[in-house]
Amino acid sequence: xxxxxxxxxxxxxxxxxxxxxxxxxxxxxxxxxxxxxxxxxxxxxxxxxxxxxxxxxxxxxxxxxxxxxxxxxxxxxxxxxxxxxxxxxxxxxxxxxxxxxxxxxxxxxxxxxxxxxxxxxxxxxxxxxxxxxxxxxxxxxxxxxxxxxxxxxxxxxxxxxxxxxxxxxxxxxxxxxxxxxxxxxxxxxxxxxxxxxx
Ligand SMILES: C[S@@+](CC[C@H](N)C(=O)[O-])C[C@H]1O[C@@H](n2cnc3c(N)ncnc32)[C@H](O)[C@@H]1O
Numbered sequence: 001x002x003x004x005x006x007x008x009x010x011x012x013x014x015x016x017x018x019x020x021x022x023x024x025x026x027x028x029x030x031x032x033x034x035x036x037x038x039x040x041x042x043x044x045x046x047x048x049x050x051x052x053x054x055x056x057x058x059x060x061x062x063x064x065x066x067x068x069x070x071x072x073x074x075x076x077x078x079x080x081x082x083x084x085x086x087x088x089x090x091x092x093x094x095x096x097x098x099x100x101x102x103x104x105x106x107x108x109x110x111x112x113x114x115x116x117x118x119x120x121x122x123x124x125x126x127x128x129x130x131x132x133x134x135x136x137x138x139x140x141x142x143x144x145x146x147x148x149x150x151x152x153x154x155x156x157x158x159x160x161x162x163x164x165x166x167x168x169x170x171x172x173x174x175x176x177x178x179x180x181x182x183x184x185x186x187x188x189x190x191x192x193x194x195x196x197x198x
Pocket of ligand 1: 126127128129130146147148149150151152153169170171172173174175176177178179180183
């Protein structure tokens with residue numbers, strides 16, 4: 001199972017935005033693209049992906065939304081924003097709540113989510129333009145890959161994550177900075193290639 005963490009400094013942590021105002025909800029439009037490119041391929045939904053969304057926006061940060069396609073999850077490309085909204089509305093203080101099969105919400109920050117995944121034996125990587133070239137790094141195709149939003153990761157957290165032994169991986173040896181969803185698409189392609197070669 002490959003896992004992605006999308007970190008957003010501004011994504012709203014309550015579900016009260018207007019459907020035609022995704023940009024004003026802390027760039028929820030980018031979050032929707034990220035979900036689509038995590039799970040959807042032509043005429044199919046990937047069942048080997050777990051997605052973690054970490055939101056630090058107003059009014060009640062941090063929030064950790066975990067999404068897996070269980071086959072019964074109500075996932076339609078047309079209503080991704082509705083899925084996130086419903087998950088945020090169902091948040092219950094002090095609990096990890098399963099809102100739909102395979103879809104959970106809780107209050108947890110990036111570092112704590114990473115530490116938990118490390119304890120489960122996962123290898124963690126930060127996607128970073130200045131990191132080591134993905135094609136020249138020994139990475140696990142079932143690792144955990146952290147991708148930042150339009151503003152990237154918080155410098156303080158990046159420093160702490162590096163202390164935890166998280167590796168920085170570049171998609172192109174620093175030549176181009178991609179949008180988060182573009183970085184994800186390229187990464188998925190690299191991981192698919194890797195799986196085929198394994
Ligand atoms: C729009 S970029 C963020 C730009 C932000 N100003 C920064 O410096 O981090 C969104 C995310 O895509 C990923 N990304 C973009 N270009 C990349 C590259 N060439 N190699 C690896 N990851 C990349 C990074 O995770 C980045 O946080």
